[in-house]
Amino acid sequence: MNPSQRLLKAAMTVLGLCLVAYILAPPLYWHITEGVAAVRRDSFSCPPCLCDCSSYPLLSIPEEGRQK
Numbered sequence: 001m002n003p004s005q006r007l008l009k010a011a012m013t014v015l016g017l018c019l020v021a022y023i024l025a026p027p028l029y030w031h032i033t034e035g036v037a038a039v040r041r042d043s044f045s046c047p048p049c050l051c052d053c054s055s056y057p058l059l060s061i062p063e064e065g066r067q068k
Contacts, residue, residue, distance in 0.1 A: 001009075
């Protein structure tokens, strides 16, 4: 294998690794950050919200919007 073929093979290997990292890095990053956030939430959890959202209508128009 001559030097130019080795250089081409090395360049293609680096290009392939960069492409794989470009595709896999964002999902792995978000997966890891969500896992860290879940651990933080467990250690510093706040009490659940006490809201009876079922008593509110699905779509409501504010009073100011009805008057105009």
